[in-house]
Amino acid sequence: MKKRATLNDIAQRLNLTKVSISKALRDHPDISEATKKRVKEVASEIGYRPNLIARSLTSSKTQTIGVVVPKIAHSFSAQVVAGIQRYANSRGFVIVLTVSDENPELERKHIESLVSMQVEGLLVSVSMATRETEIYNWIREMQIPLVFFDRYIPDLGFNSVVIDDRGAAKEAVGHLIKSGCRKIAHLAGYNHVSIGRQRRQGYEEALREHGIEPDPRMVIEGDVGEDSGYRGFKELQARNIEMDALFSVTFPVGLGSYVAMRETDPSMIDRIEMLAFGDSGIRGIVPYPHFYVEQPGKEIGRKAAELLLDEIEGSVKPENQLVYVPTRFLETNSDFQVTEVDFNKS
Amino acid sequence: MKKRATLNDIAQRLNLTKVSISKALRDHPDISEATKKRVKEVASEIGYRPNLIARSLTSSKTQTIGVVVPKIAHSFSAQVVAGIQRYANSRGFVIVLTVSDENPELERKHIESLVSMQVEGLLVSVSMATRETEIYNWIREMQIPLVFFDRYIPDLGFNSVVIDDRGAAKEAVGHLIKSGCRKIAHLAGYNHVSIGRQRRQGYEEALREHGIEPDPRMVIEGDVGEDSGYRGFKELQARNIEMDALFSVTFPVGLGSYVAMRETDPSMIDRIEMLAFGDSGIRGIVPYPHFYVEQPGKEIGRKAAELLLDEIEGSVKPENQLVYVPTRFLETNSDFQVTEVDFNKS
DNA sequence: TTTTTTTAATTAACCGTTTAATTTAGCTAA
DNA sequence: TTAGCTAAATTAAACGGTTAATTAAAAAAA
Numbered sequence A, B: 001m002k003k004r005a006t007l008n009d010i011a012q013r014l015n016l017t018k019v020s021i022s023k024a025l026r027d028h029p030d031i032s033e034a035t036k037k038r039v040k041e042v043a044s045e046i047g048y049r050p051n052l053i054a055r056s057l058t059s060s061k062t063q064t065i066g067v068v069v070p071k072i073a074h075s076f077s078a079q080v081v082a083g084i085q086r087y088a089n090s091r092g093f094v095i096v097l098t099v100s101d102e103n104p105e106l107e108r109k110h111i112e113s114l115v116s117m118q119v120e121g122l123l124v125s126v127s128m129a130t131r132e133t134e135i136y137n138w139i140r141e142m143q144i145p146l147v148f149f150d151r152y153i154p155d156l157g158f159n160s161v162v163i164d165d166r167g168a169a170k171e172a173v174g175h176l177i178k179s180g181c182r183k184i185a186h187l188a189g190y191n192h193v194s195i196g197r198q199r200r201q202g203y204e205e206a207l208r209e210h211g212i213e214p215d216p217r218m219v220i221e222g223d224v225g226e227d228s229g230y231r232g233f234k235e236l237q238a239r240n241i242e243m244d245a246l247f248s249v250t251f252p253v254g255l256g257s258y259v260a261m262r263e264t265d266p267s268m269i270d271r272i273e274m275l276a277f278g279d280s281g282i283r284g285i286v287p288y289p290h291f292y293v294e295q296p297g298k299e300i301g302r303k304a305a306e307l308l309l310d311e312i313e314g315s316v317k318p319e320n321q322l323v324y325v326p327t328r329f330l331e332t333n334s335d336f337q338v339t340e341v342d343f344n345k346s
Numbered sequence C: 001t002t003t004t005t006t007t008a009a010t011t012a013a014c015c016g017t018t019t020a021a022t023t024t025a026g027c028t029a030a
Numbered sequence D: 001t002t003a004g005c006t007a008a009a010t011t012a013a014a015c016g017g018t019t020a021a022t023t024a025a026a027a028a029a030a
Helices: A007-014 A018-025 A033-045 A052-059 A075-090 A104-116 A134-141 A165-178 A194-209 A226-238 A251-264 A267-271 A297-314 B007-014 B018-025 B033-045 B052-059 B075-090 B104-116 B134-141 B165-178 B194-209 B226-238 B251-264 B297-314
Strands: A064-069 A094-099 A121-124 A146-149 A159-162 A184-188 A219-221 A245-248 A273-277 A291-294 A322-324 A328-332 A338-340 B064-069 B094-099 B121-124 B146-149 B159-163 B184-188 B219-221 B245-248 B273-277 B291-294 B322-325 B328-332 B338-340
Touching: A007 A018, A007 A033, A018 A033, A052 B052, A064 A075, A064 A104, A064 A297, A075 A094, A075 A297, A075 B075, A075 B094, A094 A104, A094 B075, A094 B094, A104 A121, A104 A134, A121 A297, A134 A146, A146 A297, A159 A297, A165 A184, A165 A194, A165 A245, A165 A273, A165 A291, A165 A328, A184 A194, A184 A226, A184 A251, A194 A219, A219 A226, A226 A251, A245 A251, A251 A267, A251 A273, B007 B018, B007 B033, B018 B033, B064 B075, B064 B104, B064 B297, B075 B094, B075 B297, B094 B104, B104 B121, B104 B134, B121 B297, B134 B146, B146 B297, B159 B165, B159 B297, B165 B184, B165 B194, B165 B245, B165 B273, B165 B291, B165 B328, B184 B194, B184 B226, B184 B251, B194 B219, B219 B226, B226 B251, B245 B251, B251 B273, B297 B322
Parallel strands: A064 A094, A064 A121, A121 A146, A146 A159, A159 A322, A184 A219, A184 A245, A245 A273, A273 A291, B064 B094, B064 B121, B121 B146, B146 B159, B159 B322, B184 B219, B184 B245, B245 B273, B273 B291
Antiparallel strands: A291 A328, A328 A338, B291 B328, B328 B338
16 A cells, blocks of 8 residues: 655645645635645645544544444344434444444444544444443443444433334234234243333233233243244244234244244144234335334434434433334235324224 | 543553553563553553554554445345455454445545545445546555455456356346246346446347347346336336346346236236346245345455455455356245256256 | 673654644734 | 734644653673
8 A cells, every 4th residue: 555645745845834734725814825725736636635543633533433233234234224324424424333243242342442443422232132231331431422222221321212112012912902813922032132021011011901911821032033933933833822913023033933834834824913023125025024013224223323423513411311213013915015004093 | 522541641640651551551571560560450440442543643554444335225235244344353354334325426435535534445336327437546546455346347457356247147047048938028237337237248148049139129227226127117018028037137126027017917927937136135935036146245245355355464466356256046936945046957 | 890781661753633832024003 | 113913834742652762770791
């Protein structure tokens, strides 16, 4: 890699000092118009590009935010990252993207290295297994702006942008019950992770509200991936659970259960109503899942980035707030048409 | 944001100079073991984290690579980015992710700002409309390592990691012909973009090789998105084109055409064999497209990152080489089973 | 004992840029 | 005429870290 042109290079060519060049390029009033013109000409002639690293050192601004996601090669994560990227970019920031791969240790390392890189703020979606909060306490003490999105750790003093998992799950399961389902199984996430806990709570509340006592045997706790859905459904079969509906904690889990059903007894696919959180990005193409809670990934990303940048630029203090991004409840009918379910009518 | 601890802060507390602290923390032999111990204790006590920005200024290494993709919220892009991220990370690099949104002007700006940020190399997938190569010429002159992936600009002196679009298209279309298809329409990409041009070439070569003269009326050039596929198919209908197979340049285009078919005459879905490049990430769930060329996104990302990092670290000169990542040709049968098609047998 | 070597620090200089404090000459006003 | 001001540049210092060169004291060799 060739050595890049610096202020000094321009200065030498013009018999000026680097300070004058710096000022000239930034249209500082100290410099005469004639000189500014000459400086700019030479600058573009030799292809000068300011070294932002050096500039950052004096300004202690890097115009950079760090992002930590558990996965990236999944529709939802990619949507969120797209939302973050676009919004941050519109405000002149650039994102450094890291992936924890659901590994808390890696998550911590990424945060450390992002902080070392002097990112001005962090957007974090915590990995499923994250328990240790030491690093987050440190972040808070150092008053480094941080916003959680999608998956968060409560009571740490940071803002979080999430969907109303409990409310949406409750409404969705409620809708199933009103449509006649009684025996609704649930492939759940782990209880110590917010989305797992909240969605399960919503599920149980909906059942109780309609006079159905939740049966712990109908709930399988597990991971959020396709494998887990496959195994979960097999386990339900092993337990001899009868069901007329199945609520999967995520779209991939739903897919896994779908594959398991097809293997076991394809007729179940028509008999069992399927409900899942998430969106495959292939809306209107496949009639599956029948019902789903659409997670507005881009919107979550956008909102999280907005909160973070406001905190960075306006020095607004974090509030330990949960900001809810509204979801929509969608139904795919037999004509592949996707329509929003209006709860007021059901 | 609180002021972070620096070497000087530690130095003062111990009545030493910052240089000694710097050396102690990096286990430099100049410093006695006793002192090293004390320094490290104080460092961790006050939560010292090295400022990588400052370190970069002296070392002119940022351990950072810049990535420019046209889109991120799409399965393939997300896969590639995942591959890049993982590999770069394994070699101690971090990625700065930017999105051009298929806008050449934005692409140029992102590259400029990444260079200003002193990334050590660039991974770029050019936007569909990119024609202007001035910035790339400058990058080459400055000898900044750059590797194109997926979509590239030829003859600029950079390495590119791609799939063999022409070869794969030729084999795939050839397979359709051997299965009995004669009237194969093509929803193509633009001719000035490598994937569009190459895939179309493969399509035409396959036809010619089997004694079918390509009919330009059966090819619609367009974008690579779902809308374009929808419009393209409608246009084929308007032209009164009869077909027994349809080759779509990308998966989204295929989906768009699928929706258009369903609207026009659902029976076509069974009558017309569908072939597309790409992968929805829902393999084995939907029986569509019937045939597809799997683009190994993660592998492309990994390989591109590997070439780039070798160039960065080993100062291997770029070779203006095309590196092909192998694809697989897959068929989804009526049981939703996905199998690889072995061309030797067909 | 004197000289040389080793140890463990220190000071100086630099990376590329910015901000603050000075300088110099030319100009204006009293 | 001379103090005071303005314009346009300069020098000094800083950001946080690193490397190179230097010093001082203690230890080893002559």
